[in-house]
Amino acid sequence: MMLVVSCTVFLIGLMGVIFRKNLLIVLMSVELMLNAVNLSFVTFSKMHNSLDGQIAVLFVMTVAAAESAVGLGLVIALFRTLKTADSDQIQMLRD
Amino acid sequence: MDWSFLAFIIFATIAVLGSLMVIFQKTPVSSAFSLVLVFFAFAGLYAILGAHFIAALQILVYTGAIMVLFVFVIMLLGQDEKTTDLKESSFLFKGVTTLGVLGLLSVLLNATLDAQQITAKGEYTEEKIREMGGNLQVISEVLFKDYAFHFELVSFLILGAIVATVALAKRKNTYTGDYHE
Numbered sequence: 001m002m003l004v005v006s007c008t009v010f011l012i013g014l015m016g017v018i019f020r021k022n023l024l025i026v027l028m029s030v031e032l033m034l035n036a037v038n039l040s041f042v043t044f045s046k047m048h049n050s051l052d053g054q055i056a057v058l059f060v061m062t063v064a065a066a067e068s069a070v071g072l073g074l075v076i077a078l079f080r081t082l083k084t085a086d087s088d089q090i091q092m093l094r095d
Numbered sequence: 096m097d098w099s100f101l102a103f104i105i106f107a108t109i110a111v112l113g114s115l116m117v118i119f120q121k122t123p124v125s126s127a128f129s130l131v132l133v134f135f136a137f138a139g140l141y142a143i144l145g146a147h148f149i150a151a152l153q154i155l156v157y158t159g160a161i162m163v164l165f166v167f168v169i170m171l172l173g174q175d176e177k178t179t180d181l182k183e184s185s186f187l188f189k190g191v192t193t194l195g196v197l198g199l200l201s202v203l204l205n206a207t208l209d210a211q212q213i214t215a216k217g218e219y220t221e222e223k224i225r226e227m228g229g230n231l232q233v234i235s236e237v238l239f240k241d242y243a244f245h246f247e248l249v250s251f252l253i254l255g256a257i258v259a260t261v262a263l264a265k266r267k268n269t270y271t272g273d274y275h276e
Contacts, residue, residue: 005111008111011200013114018196019118025126028117032133035133042141048216048217051217051219052237054148061152061157064161066252067256068164069256070260076168
């Protein structure tokens with residue numbers, strides 16, 4: 001049952017990453033996906049009577065915190081250069 | 096009815112509906128607050144699974160630190176216009192992606208059903224964790240004995256993230272050529 005919730009939230013996050021244009025909401029969807037993976041880690045660690053899954057969640061949380069800090073820094077840097085947070089407008093490599 | 100099952104139903108509903116709201120809200124601010132709701136629901140789910148330390152960390156790190164960062168950035172960028180900004184993509188792309196996501200859902204659910212038949216069991220049963228002094232005691236012992244090296248490596252990751260963030264903030268503007276203060 002927990003794993004069904006985890007799958008659903010992961011795929012909702014994936015849809016958000018694919019379909020939304022606003023970079024902030026894309027980053028939030030990435031956080032949703034990471035959380036869904038954390039939930040499946042904890043569920044499997046309970047199913048296996050093991051604690052390795054919960055330790056993995058600790059590391060995923062630190063990676064998520066570092067990722068969101070760097071990602072939001074990138075969004076701010078992009079916004080200062082292009083005055084937009086729209087991922088369709090970012091095409092500096094094309095021209 | 097079992098209380099933990101009732102709590103699971105409540106938290107799972109909040110988590111799924113909240114994550115749908117994150118995707119479909121019109122302003123980034125309301126998306127951010129829906130995300131706070133989802134994080135709290137996930138903390139409840141961790142508590143139901145007996146991972147009390149992870150539940151506390153979820154509230155501290157995610158709703159405490161990461162969401163404050165998000166709300167700050169939304170405030171700095173002034174992103175408060177209402178848009179349902181779906182990507183401009185062809186109908187074919189949307190259809191294929193939706194089919195792919197549904198296929199991935201079926202694969203994941205199938206793998207989930209397979210995982211129910213796991214028989215290999217570790218040593219940390221609920222009774223053993225209780226007699227060793229609870230979830231936090233056992234987790235800290237495993238973390239600082241078996242995973243001490245990985246724990247130290249994480250500090251390099253965080254150092255790298257700090258350096259990267261400062262480098263981004265001090266970056267030279269490639270269009271105008273001046274440095275941001």
